[in-house]
Amino acid sequence: MTATPSTSAAFAIAREQYAALGVDVDQTLKTLRSVSLSLHCWQGDDVRGFERHADAASSGGIQVTGGYRGAARTIAELRADVAKAASLIPGSHRLNLHAMYGDFGAKAVDRDAIEPVHFKSWMDWCRDQKMGLDFNSTCFGHPHADSGYTLSSTDPAIRAFWIEHVRRCREISAVIGKTLGTPCVHNLWIPDGAKDTTVRRSLHRTLLRDALDTIYAKKYDADDCRDAVESKLFGIGSESFVVGSHEFYMGYAITRKLLICLDMGHFHPTESLADKISSMLLFNDELLLHVSRGVRWDSDHVVTLNDDTTSLMEEIVRADALSRMRIALDFFDASMNRIGAWVLGSRATQKALLRALLEPRAKLAAYEEEGNFFARMSLLEDLKAMPFGAVWDAFCAHAGVPTGEALRTAIMEYERTVLAARG
Numbered sequence: 001m002t003a004t005p006s007t008s009a010a011f012a013i014a015r016e017q018y019a020a021l022g023v024d025v026d027q028t029l030k031t032l033r034s035v036s037l038s039l040h041c042w043q044g045d046d047v048r049g050f051e052r053h054a055d056a057a058s059s060g061g062i063q064v065t066g067g068y069r070g071a072a073r074t075i076a077e078l079r080a081d082v083a084k085a086a087s088l089i090p091g092s093h094r095l096n097l098h099a100m101y102g103d104f105g106a107k108a109v110d111r112d113a114i115e116p117v118h119f120k121s122w123m124d125w126c127r128d129q130k131m132g133l134d135f136n137s138t139c140f141g142h143p144h145a146d147s148g149y150t151l152s153s154t155d156p157a158i159r160a161f162w163i164e165h166v167r168r169c170r171e172i173s174a175v176i177g178k179t180l181g182t183p184c185v186h187n188l189w190i191p192d193g194a195k196d197t198t199v200r201r202s203l204h205r206t207l208l209r210d211a212l213d214t215i216y217a218k219k220y221d222a223d224d225c226r227d228a229v230e231s232k233l234f235g236i237g238s239e240s241f242v243v244g245s246h247e248f249y250m251g252y253a254i255t256r257k258l259l260i261c262l263d264m265g266h267f268h269p270t271e272s273l274a275d276k277i278s279s280m281l282l283f284n285d286e287l288l289l290h291v292s293r294g295v296r297w298d299s300d301h302v303v304t305l306n307d308d309t310t311s312l313m314e315e316i317v318r319a320d321a322l323s324r325m326r327i328a329l330d331f332f333d334a335s336m337n338r339i340g341a342w343v344l345g346s347r348a349t350q351k352a353l354l355r356a357l358l359e360p361r362a363k364l365a366a367y368e369e370e371g372n373f374f375a376r377m378s379l380l381e382d383l384k385a386m387p388f389g390a391v392w393d394a395f396c397a398h399a400g401v402p403t404g405e406a407l408r409t410a411i412m413e414y415e416r417t418v419l420a421a422r423g
């Protein structure tokens with residue numbers, strides 16, 4: 001798709017306006033183009049996965065609501081949907097797979113028995129699609145997670161089961177990274193916690209630390225696999241106690257040199273994830289982000305271009321830390337067209353980043369240094385009304401992806417021709 005004349009004219013004016021503030025729009029677009037998002041496979045099928053013994057997979061404190069038609073039911077359907085979504089997101093991106101999405105054929109393969117071979121067809125597919133592949137242990141939606149505890153269970157057999165699962169997931173991740181020639185980020189989130197006041201917090205956290213030490217004792221080459229651990233504040237059924245809190249993983253990851261995964265929905269609703277970035281970057285080489293949108297709770301709504309997303313990206317850019325970020329998406333909405341949701345959330349993340357990149361940082365910093373806080377505020381206010389949309393449209397046109405009505409048409413066409421037939 002080439003730029004329409006109106007896009008080009010609008011873009012030319014926008015570029016001049018940004019240039020007047022000292023912002024190089026062309027450089028900005030180049031930077032934006034270089035950022036790959038890790039697209040979460042679980043938006044396509046409401047976090048169900050493809051295990052033979054699958055029960056309600058989205059247990060463990062996470063919840064998908066809505067009954068919109070067209071969820072992917074098979075690996076082939078999910079791949080078609082990911083490819084469709086990716087074709088409508090400018091740039092080149094990665095796929096983020098959960099262990100429960102393995103290609104198990106007709107066999108029931110339990111979580112403590114998964115092997116790299118179960119992910120071979122995903123690696124082949126990603127290679128064809130020119131996508132990197134990231135990976136996640138799946139420690140929820142399983143009878144051995146029913147007590148609410150996995151790696152921090154007081155039952156040694158349950159702990160051993162999940163240790164084996166995560167150990168295998170790391171091994172699979174390393175094979176993925178080596179096979180595709182780009183490091184696979186392996187993320188670990190566990191649901192462990194309790195609904196009500198728990199008196200043995202210390203015991204569960206000690207058990208978790210020790211289980212993790214067993215898991216991460218084996219080292220993999222950072223070119224193949226990078227490990228991240230994801231904290232949380234609370235979940236459904238774990239309102240009063242979450243073993244893997246932010247403090248727990250902050251300490252754990254820093255002392256063990258792992259990545260910390262920061263999910264936008266995993267903090268107090270009034271707490272700003274954006275403000276954490278400049279602190280955490282002092283003590284961590286890289287950070288993994290789960291870009292999400294909590295509405296009143298960790299509800300995993302589709303990401304939109306709101307203040308939270310924008311200020312997060314601003315902080316990353318202001319800290320000159322884009323290359324130290326692994327940006328993954330984490331939302332799941334079954335109340336609307338799922339491909340549309342994927343595309344909108346991904347594009348909103350990119351838009352937030354674009355806005356941040358279009359900020360005249362040097363000028364703002366100079367006002368701040370002079371103590372001219374009126375000028376700083378005034379310029380920040382001006383930026384909100386700058387023609388950022390024209391730059392976004394040009395970015396999409398350059399990437400050959402539709403915007404506006406054409407995007408809606410493309411999504412609805414796919415719904416009519418592909419999703420409707422799924423019943």
Ligand code: RNT
Pocket residue numbers: 042047061062136189230232263290298330
């Ligand atoms: C749960 C975490 C976790 C999951 C995915 C499916 O609260 O955010 O990242 O959403 O692993």
Ligand code: ZN
Pocket residue numbers: 189230263290330
């Ligand atoms: Zn998450």
